[in-house]
Amino acid sequence: MLTFHGPWRITVVSTAAEFEQRAVVRGLWGTSRVVSGRPEAWLDVNEDSWVLSLEHKLWGRSWQPNLRTTVGPVTESDGIRSRTVSSRDCILPGETSEDFPNLILRLEQALPEVPAKADHAESALRFASARTVPTSAVAGLAAVAAVDDRRASPAGFGLRRTAGRYREAAPTW
Structure with missing residues (x-):
């Protein structure tokens, strides 16, 4: 689970998995919102502090957290701060957690304007x-x-x- 602060937009960049994927946002007061694992699905989050978890659903079972989540570096361009988050639901023999991510998200946050x-x-x-x-x-x-x-x-x-x-x-x- 990853903790974020303030307003961010979560966008699903790609999904390549046999199992259904999703991102779950949990706020401070127990509120939960879900972003489906469909590419181009998005959710705007505007809370002081919130937690992001990436999950998958095995056939006939309940939602489970993905095994490995990799957070990319923060980049800033044209007044937008962004970062990429990817995850793996399972790791097969001979693979590493960075090979073939199942779910890739892009998180974006508008930076406050600084007066000239x-x-x-x-x-x-x-x-x-x-x-x-x-x-x-x-x-x-x-x-x-x-x-x-x-x-x-x-x-x-x-x-x-x-x-x-x-x-x-x-x-x-």
């Missing part, structure tokens, strides 16, 4: 232009000095750096 650096610069410019501008030259020089001190503070406003420490700055307006 230009967006950060534009918002900083909007913030800077929203500040009030003093009307006299003397007040203007004092305000520029105060802004420089505030940029160095961790809080960004109202603190002035002295000897490696921050202290409350007196208002300059």
Whole structure:
């Protein structure tokens, strides 16, 4: 059984088995959903944490977990994170678990969008232009000095750096 977190889409890539195959998703609260082993079958899962198990059904018996599950590496391309999961229901003499997988799944997850650096610069410019501008030259020089001190503070406003420490700055307006 494999544990995943967050939203993923499970798609059956291929099935090559004598026995019926399926993937079972179990959520935290005991909910179960099944993806049949038909190629191109899919299921969207959107839970905080969930478990995936791959199973087969022997003739006349109940569903049993596959003997070997192999998880491929995670790849990221065009804003999609994906990984391949394959399994074997039984291993015959002379075969390895990687030979002839019975069920192959592709799991895909959309990555969150990261704002471009230009967006950060534009918002900083909007913030800077929203500040009030003093009307006299003397007040203007004092305000520029105060802004420089505030940029160095961790809080960004109202603190002035002295000897490696921050202290409350007196208002300059």
